[in-house]
Amino acid sequence: MVESARLSLHVPEPAVRPGGHPDFSNVKIAKAGSVPRPEVDVASEDIRDLAYSIIRVLNRDGEAVGPWAGSLTDEELLTGLRNMMKLRAFDARMLMAQRQGKTSFYMQHLGEEAVSCAFRKALQKGDMNFPTYRQAGLLIADDYPMVEMMNQIYSNESDPLRGRQLPIMYSSKEHGFFTISGNLATQYVQAVGWAMASAIKNDSRIAAAWIGDGSTAESDFHSALVFASTYKAPVILNIVNNQWAISTFQGIARGGSGTFAARGLGFGIPALRVDGNDYLAVHAVARWAAERARRNLGPTLIEYVTYRVGAHSTSDDPSAYRPKTESEAWPLGDPVLRLKKHLIVRGVWSEERHTQAEAEILDEVIEAQRQAEGHGTLHDGGKPSVRDIFEGVYAEMPPHIRRQRQKAGY
Amino acid sequence: MARMTMIEAVRSAMDVSMARDDNVVVFGEDVGYFGGVFRCTQGLQAKYGKTRCFDTPISESGIVGTAIGMAAYGLKPCVEIQFADYMYPAYDQLTQEAARIRYRSNGDFTCPIVVRMPTGGGIFGGQTHSQSPEALFTHVCGLKVVVPSNPYDAKGLLIAAIEDPDPVMFLEPKRLYNGPFDGHHERPVTPWSKHDLGEVPEGHFTIPIGKAEIRRTGSAVTVVAYGTMVHVALAAAEDAGIDAEVIDLRSLLPLDLDTIVKSVTKTGRCVVVHEATLTSGFGAEVVSLVQEHCFYHLEAPVVRVAGWDTPYPHAQEWDYFPGPGRVGRALAEVMEA
Ligand SMILES: Cc1ncc(C[n+]2csc(CCOP(=O)(O)OP(=O)(O)O)c2C)c(N)n1
Numbered sequence: 001m002v003e004s005a006r007l008s009l010h011v012p013e014p015a016v017r018p019g020g021h022p023d024f025s026n027v028k029i030a031k032a033g034s035v036p037r038p039e040v041d042v043a044s045e046d047i048r049d050l051a052y053s054i055i056r057v058l059n060r061d062g063e064a065v066g067p068w069a070g071s072l073t074d075e076e077l078l079t080g081l082r083n084m085m086k087l088r089a090f091d092a093r094m095l096m097a098q099r100q101g102k103t104s105f106y107m108q109h110l111g112e113e114a115v116s117c118a119f120r121k122a123l124q125k126g127d128m129n130f131p132t133y134r135q136a137g138l139l140i141a142d143d144y145p146m147v148e149m150m151n152q153i154y155s156n157e158s159d160p161l162r163g164r165q166l167p168i169m170y171s172s173k174e175h176g177f178f179t180i181s182g183n184l185a186t187q188y189v190q191a192v193g194w195a196m197a198s199a200i201k202n203d204s205r206i207a208a209a210w211i212g213d214g215s216t217a218e219s220d221f222h223s224a225l226v227f228a229s230t231y232k233a234p235v236i237l238n239i240v241n242n243q244w245a246i247s248t249f250q251g252i253a254r255g256g257s258g259t260f261a262a263r264g265l266g267f268g269i270p271a272l273r274v275d276g277n278d279y280l281a282v283h284a285v286a287r288w289a290a291e292r293a294r295r296n297l298g299p300t301l302i303e304y305v306t307y308r309v310g311a312h313s314t315s316d317d318p319s320a321y322r323p324k325t326e327s328e329a330w331p332l333g334d335p336v337l338r339l340k341k342h343l344i345v346r347g348v349w350s351e352e353r354h355t356q357a358e359a360e361i362l363d364e365v366i367e368a369q370r371q372a373e374g375h376g377t378l379h380d381g382g383k384p385s386v387r388d389i390f391e392g393v394y395a396e397m398p399p400h401i402r403r404q405r406q407k408a409g410y
Numbered sequence: 411m412a413r414m415t416m417i418e419a420v421r422s423a424m425d426v427s428m429a430r431d432d433n434v435v436v437f438g439e440d441v442g443y444f445g446g447v448f449r450c451t452q453g454l455q456a457k458y459g460k461t462r463c464f465d466t467p468i469s470e471s472g473i474v475g476t477a478i479g480m481a482a483y484g485l486k487p488c489v490e491i492q493f494a495d496y497m498y499p500a501y502d503q504l505t506q507e508a509a510r511i512r513y514r515s516n517g518d519f520t521c522p523i524v525v526r527m528p529t530g531g532g533i534f535g536g537q538t539h540s541q542s543p544e545a546l547f548t549h550v551c552g553l554k555v556v557v558p559s560n561p562y563d564a565k566g567l568l569i570a571a572i573e574d575p576d577p578v579m580f581l582e583p584k585r586l587y588n589g590p591f592d593g594h595h596e597r598p599v600t601p602w603s604k605h606d607l608g609e610v611p612e613g614h615f616t617i618p619i620g621k622a623e624i625r626r627t628g629s630a631v632t633v634v635a636y637g638t639m640v641h642v643a644l645a646a647a648e649d650a651g652i653d654a655e656v657i658d659l660r661s662l663l664p665l666d667l668d669t670i671v672k673s674v675t676k677t678g679r680c681v682v683v684h685e686a687t688l689t690s691g692f693g694a695e696v697v698s699l700v701q702e703h704c705f706y707h708l709e710a711p712v713v714r715v716a717g718w719d720t721p722y723p724h725a726q727e728w729d730y731f732p733g734p735g736r737v738g739r740a741l742a743e744v745m746e747a
Contacts, residue, residue: 130479161516171515178482179515183506189472190507193479193487200435200461200485207479219499223472230467392513393552395520395575398620398664401551 012256014249018319022329027305029275029331032059033066037284040292044270051261051271054305057280062341068284072121074348080121080279081339081349083141084113085357088336089365090136090146091310094153097369098167098314102377103153105167107133111309111327114279114335115240117141119208122286123176126205130178130191133168134240134308135210142175146365150372157382158375164388185211185218188237192227192299195235199296206234206293213260214245217253225301229267232298236289237269239301240276242308247321264301276306277332279339305332386410413603414610417587419561420450420526423568424488426614428458431486434572436463438473438490438526447492448528448587470500477523478508488572491527494581495541500525508577509552524571524578529557530638530685531731532585532595536724542637542686542717547579548663548695554578554619555663559586559640560607563660566617574619583637583685591638592645593733622666624673628655631679631744634670634696636662639683639732646737654741662692670696671703678709679744683737688716710747713740 015023035055038047057069064070072080091108098106109116116137123129129138139149148160152170155163161171171179178194181187191209198205211221216239228235239260243250254260264271270292274285282304289300309327311318323329343349376382390397390405397405414422427434436451436458442465445452454463466473470491477487491497497504504525511521531540547555554576558564564582571578585591589599590607602608626644630653635643640658647654655673659665674680680700682693693714700712715732723730 128482160518161514164516165514169514171518173515173518179511179519181507181514183502186475186503186507189475189503190479190482192472193476194483195479196476197435197480197483197485200480201483220471220475220502223467223469223475226467226469227472227476392517394554395512399667400664 012251014251014322016323018321018323020323022323022326024329024331027331030054030056032056033069035066035068037067037288040288040295041297042270044265044268047270048265051265051273052259054273054275055281055285056275056278057284058278058338058342062338062345064280064342068281071284071287072280074346076121077279077339077343078348080117081336081343082357082361083117083137084279084336084339085361086365087113087117087137087140089361090140090149093365093369094150095314097153101379102373103155103167104378105314106153107168107313108310109134109137111334112240112242112276112306113137114282114339115276115304115306118279118282119238119286122283122290123208126176127207128176128178128191128194128205129208129210130187130194131180131210132184132187132212132215133180134212136168136170138177139170139172139175144172144175146368147371150368151375154372154375154377155384156372156376157384159384162388163384184215185220189220189224189227192224192233192235195233196227196231199231199234204294206236206290208236208238210238210240212245213239213241213243213250214248214253216260216263225264225267225269228299229269234293234296235299236286236293237264237299237301239303240306241303242306244308244312244322246312246316259303261301261303269299269301271301271303273303273305275332276304277335277338279335280342307332411609412612413608414561414565415588415602415608416558416561416564416582417448417450419565419610420568420582421452421454422610422612423565423572424451424454425457427488427569427572428454428462430614433484434486434488435480436488437466439466439468439492441465441490446490448584450526451490470496471503474500474503474508474525478503478511478521481521481523482511482519486522486572488524488526491525493539494527494529494543495538497525497527497543501546504547504553504577505550509550512576513552520575521577522575524568524580526580526582528584528587529581530583530585531722531727532591532638534724534727537721540722540727542684544581544662545686545690545692548692552577553663554661555581556619556661557581557583557637558660559583559637559658560590560605561602562607562610563617565610566615567619567660569614570616570619573616578619581637585638586641591641593642593731594645595728595733617660620661620664620666622660622669623658624655624669625658626654626656628653629677630654631681631741632657632670632673632677633681633683633737633741634659635683636660637685639685642732642734643683643737646734646741649734650738650741652741652745667699667703670700674700674704675707678707680712681715681737681740681744682712683715683732685717685732687719688714689719691716710744713744715740
């Protein structure tokens with residue numbers, strides 16, 4: 001007879017909690033330039049290692065090295081830096097605006113700017129993103145007007161969404177940015193559907209799905225992988241692993257083993273991990289996946305290893321669940337500073353020009369804010385009409401909603 | 411014109427729509443090669459190819475979620491949930507996504523999808539093949555909800571649903587798939603081929619969503635019903651010899667309130683019948699609208715006849731199902747008051 005031990009439940013815990021000393025020594029960081037770059041038509045089983053390593057291009061000295069380097073020109077890199085700086089300045093101003101009571105809520109991207117800004121540049125006009133709430137860089141990098149974004153955040157009279165959506169839940173078909181849901185993971189599978197439609201119509205456009213590390217635990221994530229692999233949909237399945245889901249560390253969604261990228265392997269989907277704070281690496285990997293999709297080779301899953309430096313949202317206090325200095329200990333650095341350094345090493349940028357660019361960008365953001373506030377803020381000035389509550393539920397207003405609108409006096 | 415069962419009418423609606431518009435795609439579990447467990451999609455894959463009619467993994471949220479993405483692209487997906495009982499994994503996609511995309515994006519993106527599903531009991535399906543979840547959809551702003559009661563309506567309404575710019579839930583009473591049914595389970599089901607409403611145009615036609623139909627005119631009492639219960643109500647009125655007016659709602663959302671109000675104003679009495687459980691069922695909505703709009707014309711309290719507030723039993727399904735006996739007793743009750 002086997003003597004059975006008493007069972008006990010395993011509940012994963014992060015390495016440190018507030019008051020502790022941040023330690024990322026367990027995060028295995030591959031040397032920049034050390035991970036191979038396979039051909040885009042490689043079989044997924046031949047690149048299983050890429051789901052466990054981290055693709056990096058920028059080394060400590062700011063040089064671009066290895067097989068994933070060289071996908072961008074000086075001009076493109078300078079634009080990339082500018083876009084990330086813009087997003088950072090935009091975040092800072094909008095965070096302040098929330099603190100001043102001009103809007104109810106805000107979510108910033110601090111530390112994650114490279115992911116969405118670089119990714120956007122790997123897509124083409126007409127492609128469609130199904131984003132979650134921390135990818136405003138997709139809009140910034142596509143030159144969507146900041147004033148419009150602010151109008152949305154303020155829910156003012158010029159809000160393109162007529163005050164119906166929570167701040168930052170933008171929508172722009174024209175800029176390939178699907179309306180944000182707020183219900184996590186639902187849009188992952190919708191992206192796969194969009195990509196399947198493009199394939200059904202023998203189109204050349206592709207889709208991109210976005211999800212956070214925590215949200216990969218939702219069943220829609222798994223439905224999306226099933227459909228993407230079954231139909232070889234032309235979709236890029238992005239997972240932004242910023243280590244935290246509000247207060248919950250990434251190990252809760254993942255367990256102690258494997259990586260998020262490795263979730264793709266069981267589906268036969270090529271899966272890569274990339275340094276999410278390395279603009280060049282993100283762009284190179286995204287371009288690789290986009291080319292695969294466009295050549296009808298099917299989906300690619302990409303895990304961006306990054307760190308959420310700021311709070312989850314304006315309603316969150318991260319010091320309650322993680323050490324205050326954890327972001328400084330993060331081994332992959334700051335995406336803006338890393339690209340800045342690279343451009344200086346490359347000889348096309350300098351500290352002076354950077355300081356000057358910062359000032360210019362701040363002026364640009366302040367000017368956009370002035371214009372947006374001219375249309376009102378959440379509690380002050382112009383608002384969308386109350387009549388707008390009743391419009392647009394259906395293409396044509398049915399009688400019961402019309403009766404309610406009339407009853408309300410509109 | 412041709413004689414069709416409701417299954418054939420539903421299939422014909424998809425066929426006509428797929429022929430007219432390349433953007434119409436049909437998919438779901440077993441719908442492609444095999445043609446669906448009720449054979450509603452039989453032949454469509456052979457005719458339109460497997461990128462326009464195909465089998466999916468068993469993932470309802472995947473089916474509806476991908477349909478939403480396809481609709482955002484510009485296709486018109488008409489998907490099948492194998493039984494209404496299995497739509498719950500997709501409920502999130504339906505209620506929070508499909509229903510809201512137009513509103514939350516201010517028309518930037520829309521969601522013209524149709525979600526078909528066999529509903530209701532009367533085929534010994536037990537508790538997981540007999541549910542009538544319509545009230546779960548009528549509570550959701552942004553969806554439309556349609557329940558046909560015969561082949562003619564099924565075809566006209568389904569084509570209208572596919573052409574509709576908004577998401578439509580299309581509930582097919584499976585008890586009516588092969589023929590009308592008067593609620594007397596011991597009697598054989600008469601085939602649609604012996605019924606006027608089995609006579610269906612072969613080509614394209616539509617029936618507007620949001621318009622009810624009066625199936626029997628009368629002046630003593632109004633019976634409001636939809637789906638299978640339309641046939642039960644007609645049988646009950648015949649059996650009881652009551653001069654009842656029977657309204658077939660056809661669309662629950664939007665609802666044809668005018669037709670109900672006009673009829674109840676005339677008769678002064680009303681019975682509402684549905685197969686779904688009573689509490690918080692769609693009947694509650696109809697009754698409250700009737701009292702709001704017809705109060706001064708009412709001569710008796712409005713009565714509901716519905717499934718019991720229990721799961722759908724297997725062996726006793728004919729005791730669960732509101733048959734003509736129960737409807738007849740309700741008619742007598744409101745006539746006496
Ligand atoms: C279905 C659903 N459940 C819960 C929430 C509440 N919620 C909002 S963000 C969040 C954490 C998400 O974490 P992650 O996916 O890691 O993304 P991150 O915020 O780190 O970018 C939660 C639980 C939600 N929006 N939707």
